[in-house]
Amino acid sequence: MSLSRMSGAINGGPQSPPTVLVFDSGVGGLSVCQSILSMCPGVRIIYVADNASFPYGTRSESYLRSRIVNVLSGLCEQHQPDMLVIACNTASTLVLADLRQLLCLPVVGVVPAIKPAAETTQTGAIGLLATSATVQRDYTDQLVADFAGHCDVIRVGSSRLVEIAEHYLRGHPVNEGELKAILADFFREGLARKVDKIVLGCTHFPLLKQQLESCAPRHVEWVDSGNAIANRVCSLFKEAGLSLDASHKVLHRIRFTGEAIANKQFHCQLALLGFDNVKIEGVII
Known part of the structure; x- marks a missing residue:
């Protein structure tokens, strides 16, 4: 149901x-769902993990464009959501414009939070922690040029951190030595200015925020896009004249395009993220 039809249902x-x-x-x-559930009480989440094509960092851009558009076109037709959130930097940079043109519903994307980090840095140096592909993309270069030209921007690309986050959510321990090695370039000697903000430029990385904080040799602020996305979702509902009802008993769904890997630890993590009533499914797309 689109927001326009949703408004009709309200009336x-x-x-x-x-x-x-x-x-x-x-x-x-x-x-990102954690932020949406916290700031938009009463919303129903259908979460889709394209684990059949994971990790995206090993795929060509042409494959990903075709894959993501085809998968999401089918899912939107099947579920008729009121809104689509692309909670993936790679997907957002590649197909956001295509999806907005193709689908008759609001589509919200995510970009690394370079702008707010650059606007609030006290030292003039910020870090960008993202996937190896994201730190090298022309899109990222443009964000830095547009919003952080006055800053030193230290970029660290890590695809391994994505895997660590995936495993952590299913109960695997995190190797602190690995995290310290990944973060080392942000704190190395010889930097002209000390980094005081680190942008988490992949939505996997906030899942490890507590561990990253404990492995950093000094205090920095970690900046991600979760709350900004949730604010946008809430504002779009408000523009449609919709008041979210926190008293609704909502059943959320988590769907995997491949095998559903959902052990006891995963269910516990979901509860911590705000999913109090959820159904998990594996589907082949």
Whole structure:
């Protein structure tokens, strides 16, 4: 149901909880869901992890464009969500414009939070921690040029951190030595200015925020896009005249395009992220 039809339901009769379809290559976008569930009480989440094609960093851009558009077109037709959130930096940079042109519903994307980090740095040096592909993309270069030209921007690309986050959500321990090695370049000697903000430029990484904080040799602020996305979702519902009802008993769904890997630890992590009533499914797309 589109937001326009949703508004009609508000005026014309009973209304089911609004539905947001959230998409990512894996479980990283669950960090965005946490912000949405916290700031938009009463919303229903359908989360889709494209683990059949994970990790995106090993795929060509042409493959990903075709894959993501085809998968999301089918899912939106099947579930009729009120809104689509692309909780993946790679997918957002590649197909956001295509999806907005193709689909008759609001599509919200995510970009690394370079702008707010650059606007609030006290030292004039910020870090960008993202996937190896994201730190090298022309899109990232443009964000830095547009919003952080006055800053030293230290970029660290790590695809391994994505895997660590995936495993952590399913109960695997985190190797602190690995995290310290990944973060080392942000704190190395010889930098002209000390980094005081580190942008988490992949939605997987906020899932490890506590561990990253404990492994950093000194205090820095970690900046991600979760709250900004949730604010946008709430504002779009408000523009449609919708008041979210926190008293709704909502059943969320988490769907995998490949095998559903959902052990006891994963269910416990979901509860911590705000999913109090959830169904997990594996589907082949």
